[in-house]
Each structure stands twice: as structure tokens, then as C-alpha cells.
Amino acid sequence: QVQLQESGPGLVKPSETLSLTCTVSGGSISSYYWSWIRQPPGKGLEWIGYIYYSGSTNYNPSLKSRVTISVDTSKNQFSLKLSSVTAADTAVYYCARTQPKDYYYYMDVWGKGTTVTVSS
């Protein structure tokens, strides 16, 4: 079955850019949307944005100025870049497959998550 695995630095300095990659295995990245979600320590879930395999994107308005999500279909991967990070961006970052069934979008397969800490 489809599995997702997040990868990237666990520690990022303030003002720098956070970069994460999600590798999709056991299935094709085509015909789905792919999302990033984060969860600060002890807090709830925050949707960051998603990308369609063709490259179209949709971002959380509160993060839009700092977020870029891209896809590499040849590697079955999609990526997140979040610029100008601060301590408030410290969180567990999840990637998830997003089903567009009948225009009802829902996240049915999730990665295990990766912890990113913003600190000097």
C-alpha cells in the first residue's frame, strides 16, 4: 500500500528556510493532491497547503507569503519550503495524500511526521 516518508533537517536557524521532502512509495504520485500539515508541540493541527501532481497549488493564507510546495513526479516526491522561520514554526510536520473524490478532499494516507525545531 502507499506509504509516505518525510525527510529533512531537524534543526533550522531563525530567519533561514525550512526544507522538507516527502517520498511516496508503493504507488504513483499522479492523480492525487499532496498536502503538508504541521502540529506545534502540545497544540492542534494546521494545514499548510497542497499541490496537485500537475503542479497547481493551494496555500494557507496565513502562511502563503512564506510557503512553496513543489512536486517531482520523476522521483515520486513533493517538497515544502518555508522561509524566514521563527520559533513559532517549531512543529511536527506531516505529509499526506489528499483524495479529490467527487470534490470532497480528505487526507487518507499520512506520513509518520518529522520534528523540526527552529533554534540558533
Next chain:
Amino acid sequence: DIQMTQSPSSLSASVGDRVTITCRASQSISSYLNWYQQKPGKAPKLLIYAASSLQSGVPSRFSGSGSGTDFTLTISSLQPEDFATYYCQQSYSKSTFGPGTKVDIK
């Protein structure tokens, strides 16, 4: 932006209890509402999509209802493995999660 609220924020229940969690949207979202379960240290798990459709493999004791602005998640008979935090999520306009409802042991 669409805001989501959940009530209660936490509840204590016993095995076998019927549990109901409410989610409310700040504007009508039709049936674009999903429910997830999250256990400590784990990724969320999809339970219900499109307000009332049960995700494959999810026990039938979970059910969802509602449309417009008001939705409910019901667990008909709480099992030990159901103690977790539950989140609603709207996908009508971009996406927003509710703040979560923690279900713990009474």
C-alpha cells in the same frame, strides 16, 4: 477564512459509553467535513469523510452526520483503543482543522 470550533474540548468517558463530539463551521460548508483520530506521538487517522462516509477499515461504531454549519461525530460504544484526540477538518474553502476534542478515560 472559515473557522472551525469543536465542543467539548475534552471529555471523560467509560468503555461502552456513547460519545458525541460536535464541530461547527463559521459559514456553511455543505458536507465538506472530515474527521480524524490522533493518538499521542502518532499521525492522524482518517475516520469519516464528506461528513458521513466511513473510511474503509474504520469500525462501524464511528459515524458522522450533519451539513451546513453543524456536524457531529458519534462513537456508539467507546472501546479502549478509542481514547484519543479527535479533529474535524473543512475542505470547502482551502482547509481548516478544528481545535480538537480529547477523549480520556473516566
